[in-house]
Amino acid sequence: MSTSLPESGTTPSQARSALPGSHGDVAPGDELAPTDIPRAIRGYLVGLVLAALLTCVSFYIARSTLVWQPSIPIALSVLAIAQMGVHVIFFLHITS
Amino acid sequence: MSAGAPSYAGGVAGGGLAAIGGRAHAAALTEEEAHGPSKRIVVAYGFWIFLISDIILFAALFATYAVLTDATAGGPSGRELFHLPTVGLETACLLLSTVFCGFAGIGAQARHNALYYGSMAMTFLLGATFVAIELHEFATLIEAGAGPGRSAFLSAFFALIGCHGLHVTAGLLWLLTMMAQVYAKGYRADIQRRLLCFALFWHTLDIVWVALFSLVYLVGVAPR
Numbered sequence: 001m002s003t004s005l006p007e008s009g010t011t012p013s014q015a016r017s018a019l020p021g022s023h024g025d026v027a028p029g030d031e032l033a034p035t036d037i038p039r040a041i042r043g044y045l046v047g048l049v050l051a052a053l054l055t056c057v058s059f060y061i062a063r064s065t066l067v068w069q070p071s072i073p074i075a076l077s078v079l080a081i082a083q084m085g086v087h088v089i090f091f092l093h094i095t096s
Numbered sequence: 097m098s099a100g101a102p103s104y105a106g107g108v109a110g111g112g113l114a115a116i117g118g119r120a121h122a123a124a125l126t127e128e129e130a131h132g133p134s135k136r137i138v139v140a141y142g143f144w145i146f147l148i149s150d151i152i153l154f155a156a157l158f159a160t161y162a163v164l165t166d167a168t169a170g171g172p173s174g175r176e177l178f179h180l181p182t183v184g185l186e187t188a189c190l191l192l193s194t195v196f197c198g199f200a201g202i203g204a205q206a207r208h209n210a211l212y213y214g215s216m217a218m219t220f221l222l223g224a225t226f227v228a229i230e231l232h233e234f235a236t237l238i239e240a241g242a243g244p245g246r247s248a249f250l251s252a253f254f255a256l257i258g259c260h261g262l263h264v265t266a267g268l269l270w271l272l273t274m275m276a277q278v279y280a281k282g283y284r285a286d287i288q289r290r291l292l293c294f295a296l297f298w299h300t301l302d303i304v305w306v307a308l309f310s311l312v313y314l315v316g317v318a319p320r
């Protein structure tokens with residue numbers, strides 16, 4: 001899955017074994033070099049855009065005739081689960 | 097620990113792969129795998145267990161609400177009560193707040209004071225705005241005679257939304273103590289672990305809100 005992880009070509013175990021200060025990983029709680037800040041922020045902004053998009057679609061279809069009416073609750077559930085996935089990957093960093 | 101008996105030693109840290117390789121890969125064991133998972137990983141793992149138990153609490157309230165949605169006792173239903181622009185505003189506040197919470201985490205990891213304190217302040221302001229809007233919504237409902245005592249539907253509604261609101265309020269207090277702790281003690285390893293837990297808590301509250309605005313408010317007003 002694509003996250004804000006560095007594309008440094010290291011395997012996960014190499015990233016884990018990285019000593020503090022080598023900045024091989026941006027998982028929450030690890031050390032971070034000031035130069036890594038923009039890239040880490042970009043990850044959250046991607047999550048924000050995706051979540052905002054899914055939210056807007058949810059609010060739109062709830063009151064429109066775009067979706068067959070009896071299926072609206074299911075469509076809203078699917079959109080909610082998709083947005084939870086966005087949160088879990090981009091904000092909670094479940095993949096790192 | 098030796099590579100001969102590694103079955104649980106590296107479990108949380110994901111050291112299982114090295115364990116499968118057995119003795120042949122013993123030399124490749126990392127520091128973390130040799131001494132068990134780091135304290136940060138253990139703390140985060142324990143906090144995840146708390147968060148999941150909290151999600152089970154919300155699931156119970158959700159199930160209660162789902163069962164009682166139509167039990168309006170002749171009173172108003174969600175279709176008449178819910179005001180979507182208000183819900184949209186609440187959603188925007190909480191989503192932006194969770195992103196700023198992420199920025200604060202980056203600021204703490206990079207020991208960047210302006211980013212940390214500024215983002216925490218924005219997280220607090222947006223979270224407090226969310227709580228204020230919700231309290232206003234509750235006050236409006238109660239004033240209109242649609243308080244938690246009106247019907248089983250409204251009891252379940254106030255319990256579910258109110259429980260989330262209480263969590264956010266508690267999170268706001270936690271946020272202030274984290275700002276004070278960093279101010280007083282600096283970016284120490286134990287403070288960083290507490291910040292990690294706070295961030296997990298705050299992001300989880302936004303995930304719960306996604307379920308709330310989708311399944312309570314939007315499904316509540318959707319035509320059927």
